Amino acid sequence: MIEKRQFYIDGTWVEPIEPNDLTVINPATEQPVAVISLGTAADVDKAVAAAQAAFDTWSQTSVEERAALLERVIAIYERRSGEMDEAIRLEMGAPIDFAREQQTPAGTGHLQATLEALRNHRFERPSPRGGSLLRHEPIGVCGLITPWNWPINQIAAKVAPALAAGCTMVLKPSEIAPLSALLFAEMLDEAGCPAGVFNLVNGDGPGVGAAMSSHPGIDMMSFTGSTRAGISVTQNAAETVKRVALELGGKSANLVFADADLETALRFSLGSCFSNTGQSCDAPTRLLVEQSVYEDAVALAGTIAAETRVGDPARPGDHVGPVISDLQYEKIQGHIERGIADGARLVAGGPGKPDGFETGYFVKPTVFADVTNEMSIARNEIFGPVLVMIPFETEDEAIAMANDTPYGLAAYLQTGDPERAKRVSRKLRAGSVYVNGASPDWDVPFGGYKQSGNGREYGEFGLEDFLELKAITG
Incomplete structure (x- = not known):
């Protein structure tokens, strides 16, 4: 001690x-x-x-x-x-x-x-x-x-x-x-x-x-x-x-357009959401995907989430650890249960602890699909390894949905079109916008709308x- x-x-x-x-x-x-x-x-x-x-x-x-x-x-x-x-x-x-x-x-x-x-x-x-x-x-x-x-x-x-x-x-x-x-x-x-x-x-x-x-x-x-x-x-x-x-706090949107490399975009998106066990205020927790590639993205997300390992923090390796406390664990479980009750499609994870982790505040990496932007799990900061997926039809709809939140800390954008990247990033109401997996630097301003x-x-x-x-x- x-x-x-x-x-x-x-x-x-x-x-x-x-x-x-x-x-x-x-x-x-x-x-x-x-x-x-x-x-x-x-x-x-x-x-x-x-x-x-x-x-x-x-x-x-x-x-x-x-x-x-x-x-x-x-x-x-x-x-x-x-x-x-x-x-x-x-x-x-x-x-x-x-x-x-x-x-x-x-x-x-x-x-x-x-x-x-x-x-x-x-x-x-x-x-x-x-x-x-x-x-x-x-x-x-x-x-x-x-x-x-x-x-x-x-x-x-x-x-x-x-x-x-x-x-x-x-x-x-x-x-x-x-x-x-x-x-x-x-x-x-x-x-x-x-x-x-x-x-x-x-x-x-x-x-x-x-x-x-x-x-x-x-x-x-x-x-x-x-x-x-x-x-x-x-x-x-x-x-x-x-x-x-x-x-x-934040509930950062991550816009994935059909012209992006889908697997690269999804691996970045889930990795960033689950990093630090989802306990980051700027985590990209709302994944908005263009309708034409939405079902492919959902299938990929399920596969990637299933591959995400949970492990003992004392052991070396690329895995996620527990959340900080019993209180946080219970809050996250409540959000997961609410998402299921509200009719979101559970793609990966879900309630309870991962197999083999009866001790410790471990949470299953969880993905919900068919979420609407009005659902509780899309409005509230969960602060755990929980991703919500929402389809969109047009660029304008994606921007409106991304900005329809009380938060504005960060936003993310995945596209193969440089002009779209410029156009959309300027319309997103957030203090930081990360394009195609870019990472922040220590001399770039950090803060929110x-x-x-x-x-x-x-x-x-x-x-x-x-x-x-x-x-x-x-």
Whole structure:
């Protein structure tokens, strides 16, 4: 059992003001792997006070000083990457090869992209007509709340630009997947991050998250998580009129036209949907297929889903692991049952656990066909390995159906016609559009339209989220 009850405040590991133990469960074994303590508003007050005290000095550091810190963090992160792989495997059940090849490298990617953005950013420039100086300055003390599904990805995507901007911060990682965050705090400490610049308080949303978002000493909240929780953060932050940046849920459409290479498109589509056991906010979970190739696509999807292996995260190989918790497992089962009840055709998977996995929160990779865009499984974010397939007749119908959602985080498009790719991608109401299996880069903006959030992360765009703009005239 790993004991990690302390918080990182003002450059040192400290005991919680009121101990409140929480057991961290390995979702593959359903067994305890660690114990942390949940913080309170009093712990938040202590962390905010440390961040406020450190801000005057850190905000005045040079670009070179901040870049040097990021360089040291990158070197330590790469040296200790094996520890990060293991932490992510234990806390969220990510298969060890997936953790090593996808989850952990995301941290390096964000740190390096932020370092590049910092070195290239113009913190001062003349106004367009001259006569004034435009100056970017750090916004202040930042509250960072990160999720469990891509833990170090979202931590690095917030901490790195906050550091680069000259902000100080308080981080609340997910309480059910806190090990990667605690390890990252060790790395920042080893890198010589000045006391009070980075602080970490474990806790849940009602106890620590709400205290952060409503705290008068916090100047900005950056939150990644569910739309429901994002609304709560925004409401709590309204009293102090602080900036709020949100990256929330999604129900991303994936348009497959008849002129695409069907097998390539389907293998990409199912692989992307089932990757990370479906626990990605931008996963392409609504597969819209042109009617003339729809039945062929359904048959292919059934075959590919049946080939998708579920496996023990501790074992090497290309397989999907469990979902994060018993609560998530039950929610996903409810969605699957609802899809069946609503008349969708079950092509693969279905209720219950895969054969041989009585222990652990494992879900069958599931495909539904003959779904309508009005069904619950097409409207709601399931956050598990569940794909819904919907036919369309025309390009305009596909675009309208793709945009008929409260979300707008990402969209996907598979076509053999470059002109159609340009035309359709411009009409899709989403923050990111991926054409023919393209992958995002760490310096491309990430964020959503509508109820998928506001603001943009990654690279220079993430850096700008943590900066205020001042005009000096005269």
